[in-house]
Amino acid sequence: MKKLTVRLPERSYPIYIGTGLYQQLPRLLDDLGWSHRPLMVVTDTQVGPLYGKAVIQPLEEAGFKVGLVTVPAGEVSKSLSSLEQLTETCIQFGLDRSGAVLALGGGVIGDLAGFLAATYMRGIPFVQLPTTLLAHDSSVGGKVGVNHALGKNMIGAFHQPSLVVFDVDTLHTLPEREVSSGFAEVIKHALIRDTTFVDWLADHRSQLLSLESDSLGQAIMKGCRVKAEIVAQDERESGLRAVLNYGHTIGHALESVSGYGCYTHGEAVAIGMVGAAMLGEQLGLATGVLAPTEKLLKSFRLPIRFMEKLSDEALLNAMKRDKKVRQGGYTFVLPTSVGSVRILRDVEERAILQVLQQLRGDTR
Numbered sequence: 096m097k098k099l100t101v102r103l104p105e106r107s108y109p110i111y112i113g114t115g116l117y118q119q120l121p122r123l124l125d126d127l128g129w130s131h132r133p134l135m136v137v138t139d140t141q142v143g144p145l146y147g148k149a150v151i152q153p154l155e156e157a158g159f160k161v162g163l164v165t166v167p168a169g170e171v172s173k174s175l176s177s178l179e180q181l182t183e184t185c186i187q188f189g190l191d192r193s194g195a196v197l198a199l200g201g202g203v204i205g206d207l208a209g210f211l212a213a214t215y216m217r218g219i220p221f222v223q224l225p226t227t228l229l230a231h232d233s234s235v236g237g238k239v240g241v242n243h244a245l246g247k248n249m250i251g252a253f254h255q256p257s258l259v260v261f262d263v264d265t266l267h268t269l270p271e272r273e274v275s276s277g278f279a280e281v282i283k284h285a286l287i288r289d290t291t292f293v294d295w296l297a298d299h300r301s302q303l304l305s306l307e308s309d310s311l312g313q314a315i316m317k318g319c320r321v322k323a324e325i326v327a328q329d330e331r332e333s334g335l336r337a338v339l340n341y342g343h344t345i346g347h348a349l350e351s352v353s354g355y356g357c358y359t360h361g362e363a364v365a366i367g368m369v370g371a372a373m374l375g376e377q378l379g380l381a382t383g384v385l386a387p388t389e390k391l392l393k394s395f396r397l398p399i400r401f402m403e404k405l406s407d408e409a410l411l412n413a414m415k416r417d418k419k420v421r422q423g424g425y426t427f428v429l430p431t432s433v434g435s436v437r438i439l440r441d442v443e444e445r446a447i448l449q450v451l452q453q454l455r456g457d458t459r
């Protein structure tokens with residue numbers, strides 16, 4: 096088991112990455128001083144039947160009172176109506192302020208259950224138990240929330256977990272599409288910060304896609320390290336943290352305009368990173384970024400173009416509502432070279448339209 100600490104002034108917490116970790120949950124919760132606290136496990140219809148018992152049984156045997164609540168699998172569950180249902184279940188279970196939430200699943204469950212924990216009785220602690228590769232990103236950093244039809248993650252909070260336990264054994268049941276989707280955020284962490292990580296990903300592609308545990312554990316650790324270092328410097332995104340949004344200006348627009356769930360989050364971010372590379376090169380900020388970005392994403396089976404039918408107007412409107420926008424100007428995280436990025440405000444609409452044109456081509 097490997098350990099990494101997210102260092103924050105008032106609420107540092109550990110991330111454990113390894114195999115067979117759910118057996119150790121009672122001890123890890125005891126270490127937090129949580130012995131015998133009531134716990135509510137939040138999961139989805141796909142993950143619950145696979146891993147619910149493995150999480151709950153050791154905790155019950157150690158004397159914890161554990162409830163379980165399940166939402167439908169998929170992005171549609173990241174909604175205010177799910178939050179309301181979860182809140183009702185917690186009240187009926189008798190969860191009080193001595194209790195805690197355990198988020199067992201991918202990023203949808205992490206964001207939703209984390210937001211439940213942030214709002215329930217004005218805030219109780221929670222633990223992230225990520226089960227997708229993508230969730231190496233979502234389980235770290237404390238951004239929790241739900242979607243609105245008009246925009247991704249429009250309703251939410253910053254609420255850090257007390258602990259992250261990533262049992263990589265769970266990744267062996269992930270559908271192939273979700274494995275690739277997860278690599279989009281791993282690649283993002285490399286592209287924003289670390290050329291050697293970019294090269295390492297290209298060199299280890301076949302081991303990674305076949306989920307070879309040593310390489311996979313290393314990729315998760317490297318990705319979490321990039322994220323943890325940035326969050327430690329800017330917990331609430333007053334500046335630097337926005338670099339973690341690389342590919343998300345276009346990515347989030349694609350997700351909301353195509354209808355949540357049409358593209359996975361990772362697929363949308365992959366296309367968004369290609370768009371950012373096109374824009375960066377067009378604006379003269381960078382050269383030689385687009386081709387390696389496209390090559391790396393394609394090699395991890397990720398899309399690099401989007402559907403013809405999505406309109407410019409709808410995508411631009413969504414980008415105007417992006418959370419990075421200040422006083423109306425389109426805001427992008429753009430590459431300056433492979434492994435480094437900068438934030439650019441007030442990007443001209445004409446330049447964005449050219450990129451959207453270049454990005455069309457997926458006819459699904």
Ligand SMILES: NC(=O)c1ccc[n+]([C@@H]2O[C@H](COP(=O)([O-])OP(=O)(O)OC[C@H]3O[C@@H](n4cnc5c(N)ncnc54)[C@H](O)[C@@H]3O)[C@@H](O)[C@H]2O)c1
Pocket residue numbers: 139140141142145168169170173200201202203204206226227228229230232233234235236237238239248265266267268269270273276280359360361
């Ligand atoms: N808070 C953050 O910092 C942050 C960062 C990145 C992404 N996100 C959010 O994360 C969400 C995407 O997360 P995701 O890609 O994990 O999606 P997800 O949670 O919907 O999981 C993808 C699919 O895989 C299934 N699944 C999960 N684990 C499984 C397993 N081990 N075996 C078999 N099936 C499994 C799920 O049931 C689901 O159908 C988006 O809403 C995105 O906005 C948040």
Ligand SMILES: O=C(O)C(=O)C[C@@H](O)[C@H](O)[C@H](O)COP(=O)(O)O
Pocket residue numbers: 232236238247248280332336337339340343418
């Ligand atoms: O943690 C962050 O900060 C990120 O931007 C990570 C992103 O991968 C993630 O998708 C996040 O949820 C986006 O945040 P948002 O504030 O743009 O909704």
Ligand SMILES: [Zn+2]
Pocket residue numbers: 232280343360364
């Ligand atoms: Zn993301």
